Amino acid sequence: MFQPFELAIGLRYTRAKRRNHFISFISLISMLGIALGVTALITVLSVMNGFERELRQSILGMAAHATISAFEGGLDSPDAVSELASRHPEVIGTAPYIEGEGMARRGGTLSGVLLRGIDPAQEPSVSIVGDRMVAGSLDDLMPGEFRLVIGVELARALGLAPGDKVDLMIPQASVTPAGLTPRFRRFTVSGVFEIGMYEYDRSMVYMHIDDAAALYRLGDRVTGLRLKLSDMFAAPRISREVADELPGFVYVRDWTQQHANFFKAVRTEKLVMFVILSLIVAVAAFNVVSTLVMVVTDKQADIAILRTLGVSPGSVTMIFIVQGAVIGLIGTALGLLGGITLALNVENLVPALERLFNQDFISGDVYYISELPSDLHWNDVIKIALLSLALGLLSTIYPAWRASRVQPAEALRYE
Known part of the structure; x- marks a missing residue:
């Protein structure tokens, strides 16, 4: 009773057992899609951070920070x-x-x-x-x-x-x-x-x-x-x-002149992978849109009754924003848990898979390094979490707006 009205109703709709099990299934798929996207983003970015760290240590451990030579x-x-x-x-x-x-x-x-x-x-x-x-x-x-x-x-x-x-x-x-x-x-x-x-x-x-x-x-x-x-x-x-x-006359060069393009390429690849894998989260967010649209259609009678009791269109909008935000929050939380766990253990997981399948995934004569490193950056985790939550909230705007446009007389005509 101490919760805001819109939050209470939105959480009730989220917890309630729906008559339409298909909607529940789509909601579950939406959560898992967001979780999968967040997990993939954290893991891939951590591996790419590990590649950059290992390459920097190996290259700059053998090359010099700077060299002095004659012309x-x-x-x-x-x-x-x-x-x-x-x-x-x-x-x-x-x-x-x-x-x-x-x-x-x-x-x-x-x-x-x-x-x-x-x-x-x-x-x-x-x-x-x-x-x-x-x-x-x-x-x-x-x-x-x-x-x-x-x-x-x-x-x-x-x-x-x-x-x-x-x-x-x-x-x-x-x-x-x-x-x-x-x-x-x-x-x-x-x-x-x-x-x-x-x-x-x-x-x-x-x-x-x-x-x-x-x-x-x-x-x-x-x-x-x-x-x-x-x-x-x-x-x-x-x-x-x-x-x-x-x-x-001497020539002084530093490592940024010798290897700068290489490290810039690694950072560019990291940015591109971030954008590409963010599409997984975006697709899951579209699933949230479809889920909420079906929920709005299913709950038209409930919305109409609330409107007749004096609930404003803005409050109806907030009810469904809360419901969509909960789906995004749960999916993001699961993704963060899975991504952080996988990123912290990928260095042990990959060798175990190589032994299991008797296959060398990272061949030293093809790649610059022969092991799959991982370096979890918490700023990347925060960035991914904020992106996922933002996409989840954006996905609720259209269904919530549509719910606010429900006309009580039209919705209750055949009830």
């Missing part, structure tokens, strides 16, 4: 440049590197690789490769020993294990009495890493920076310096400030 011929005096760059308070790590492309050969098997010469003492300050070793260590890379650390997928492709020999060829020629021959050197595999990103695990090869300098005949020069920043999202600003402090 041509290599960077002279890398120690002096590193000292100047480290003076910036937001530069938390620097490491020199030598980079180039090559070909790895073992027996009759060849594979293209990306060669990177590193200083094992400084590399952990700018990359995660030292933490992802499955065999050996970066400290095994000793100058003059010509040892390699390779990715796990490359090791499988060439059949390599720590202690095995592998030939590396680079696209630079050596002049010999027999003419020009490709430059190559035999290395020993001393370690294997696994980043979890197929592109790096299949093609990246590490060696000591002194061995790389000897192979590429760079002398004391290096390709450049890699920087790790305290805030990677401030990389453009920090890169400009570091460049202003460096003498001579």
